[in-house]
Amino acid sequence: MKIKTIETFATRDVGFVRVTVEDGSQGWGQLSPYNADLSAQVLHRQVAPYALGADAFAIDALADTVVEREHKFPGSYLRRAIGGVDTALWDLRGKREGKSVCELLGGTPRPLRVYASSMKRDITPVAEAERLARLRDECGYDAFKIRVGSECGHDVDEWPGRTEEIVAVVRRTLGDDAVLLADANSCYTPARAIEVGRLLEDHGFSHFEEPCPYWELDWTKQVADALDIDVTGGEQDCSLAQWRRMAAMRAVDVLQPDICYLGGLSRTLRVAELARASGLPCTPHSANLSMVTVFTLHMMGAIESAGPYVEFSIEGADYYPWQDGLFQPALVARDGKVQIPDGPGWGVEISRAWLERSEYQSSALD
Numbered sequence: 001m002k003i004k005t006i007e008t009f010a011t012r013d014v015g016f017v018r019v020t021v022e023d024g025s026q027g028w029g030q031l032s033p034y035n036a037d038l039s040a041q042v043l044h045r046q047v048a049p050y051a052l053g054a055d056a057f058a059i060d061a062l063a064d065t066v067v068e069r070e071h072k073f074p075g076s077y078l079r080r081a082i083g084g085v086d087t088a089l090w091d092l093r094g095k096r097e098g099k100s101v102c103e104l105l106g107g108t109p110r111p112l113r114v115y116a117s118s119m120k121r122d123i124t125p126v127a128e129a130e131r132l133a134r135l136r137d138e139c140g141y142d143a144f145k146i147r148v149g150s151e152c153g154h155d156v157d158e159w160p161g162r163t164e165e166i167v168a169v170v171r172r173t174l175g176d177d178a179v180l181l182a183d184a185n186s187c188y189t190p191a192r193a194i195e196v197g198r199l200l201e202d203h204g205f206s207h208f209e210e211p212c213p214y215w216e217l218d219w220t221k222q223v224a225d226a227l228d229i230d231v232t233g234g235e236q237d238c239s240l241a242q243w244r245r246m247a248a249m250r251a252v253d254v255l256q257p258d259i260c261y262l263g264g265l266s267r268t269l270r271v272a273e274l275a276r277a278s279g280l281p282c283t284p285h286s287a288n289l290s291m292v293t294v295f296t297l298h299m300m301g302a303i304e305s306a307g308p309y310v311e312f313s314i315e316g317a318d319y320y321p322w323q324d325g326l327f328q329p330a331l332v333a334r335d336g337k338v339q340i341p342d343g344p345g346w347g348v349e350i351s352r353a354w355l356e357r358s359e360y361q362s363s364a365l366d
Contacts, residue, residue: 001025001056004365006048006085008040009350009358013322014290015040016350016358017084019092021056027092028350030291032080032260033322040361043081046070048363051085059089060266067263079238079263086264087295087346094345100298101265101347102340107302109342114312114333115143115181117287119319121150121158125166129173135314136174140335143179143309145207146170148196149187152213156187163196171203179309181207186214190222197227207232209256217242221251230254234271235285238262243271247278254307258285259295268299276305283307288315289323293331294348297340312338325351 005020008031015036017029031039050066066082067074094101102109116135118128132144148163150156157163171180182200184193193211200208210233212219224231232254237243238261246252257271268284275282282305286296293312300306312333317324327348331338341347 002053002365003051003056005362006043006051006364007360007362008043008084009355009360010037010040011322011358012037014326015084016291016355017043017088019056019085019088021092025092025096027088027090027095027345029084029087029089029091029264030260030295031084033288033290033292036080037359039077039080039084040359042077043084044361044363046073046078047081047085052363052365056089056092059086059093059264062086062089063263063266074239076238076261079267080260082267083260083262083264086266087259087291090265091345098344100340100342101295101345102298102301105269105299105302107298107340109301109340109347111335111337111339112297112300113143113309113336114141114338115145115179115309116141116314116333117145117311118147119287119313119315121147121162125162125169128166129170131314132170133173136178139333140337141333142177142336143181144170144174145181145183145209145311147185148182149184151185151187153185153187155189155192164199167199167203167205171205176204180205181209183209184211186210186212188212190219190226193219193223194226197223197229197231201227201229205229207254209233210235217246217249217251221249224251224253232256232283235287236261240267240270243274247274247280252280254281254283256283256285258292259299260292261285265295265299269303272299272303272305276303281305281307283309284311286311286313288313288320289331290326291346291348294327294341294346297331297338298346301340310338325354327351
């Protein structure tokens with residue numbers, strides 16, 4: 001079945017893709033968030049020429065074709081654009097077969113455990129701890145991630161002493177039974193990362209994410225080798241060769257691909273298989289409530305290498321004003337879990353009102 005039309009509906013923050021095949025069947029996917037309008041341009045310029053007329057059910061092959069034909073462009077935008085088509089084709093297949101994507105992958109839609117993922121660094125440690133405790137009581141979370149250091153911070157904290165304070169205050173407030181994670185967003189050199197990692201170990205944290213600039217794999221490996229806490233990373237990486245290197249050198253203890261950044265579900269499944277073969281858990285990055293979390297829930301409900309939880313953002317319109325009202329039904333945490341949508345395909349419907357406000361483009365088979 002050939003791909004006949006590829007349409008994009010985009011804003012600067014997020015964009016959706018609709019793929020139509022010869023018999024009129026359609027599927028919906030999502031471009032990666034952040035500068036999604038640029039990713040839409042890349043899609044129509046550098047992905048659509050190879051996708052139009054291609055077999056809609058040879059999803060893996062299509063991603064490889066685009067990467068190889070556009071080999072002079074090995075970076076993020078091409079993968080962010082590929083992912084929009086890839087995820088639309090998975091939705092198309094699920095709808096044609098009357099199955100959820102999770103079921104297509106051999107899984108069963110069900111509630112999955114999630115961790116409450118904070119994105120904020122401009123919040124005081126006491127306010128953050130109080131917020132997490134309130135969400136624990138309201139939504140049943142038993143695992144929580146906080147931010148330490150500052151983003152790409154060259155060893156500088158968001159403000160002096162914040163990291164030491166928030167690690168202690170959050171543990172004290174949430175108690176010994178809470179599973180705690182910390183994300184440094186590429187803040188530290190190895191020496192400082194090891195210091196912070198030992199602080200996290202002393203307070204019973206189980207996960208130390210992206211301690212060093214993510215492109216410095218040798219630095220990250222130094223940290224992983226020095227600490228008992230799981231060092232995790234990979235969300236930014238979109239090269240499968242880099243993923244193979246990361247796993248082979250044991251730069252991290254947990255692989256964290258992002259389905260939208262990496263280029264779609266098909267390519268992320270390869271990282272999940274790499275994790276399985278390497279004996280490493282896979283806990284993807286899904287740091288906002290766009291479709292990336294829907295995609296991640298479906299995948300994590302099926303893969304063998306799935307880690308113990310799925311990342312679930314606790315930020316609302318004050319932090320991500322663009323994520324409200326994108327699709328229905330909305331994802332909701334109850335008893336510390338979120339239901340994998342169980343309808344055909346991704347199991348959600350894109351908001352028509354949102355689509356009407358977006359920038360529209362179309363590429364069609366001649």
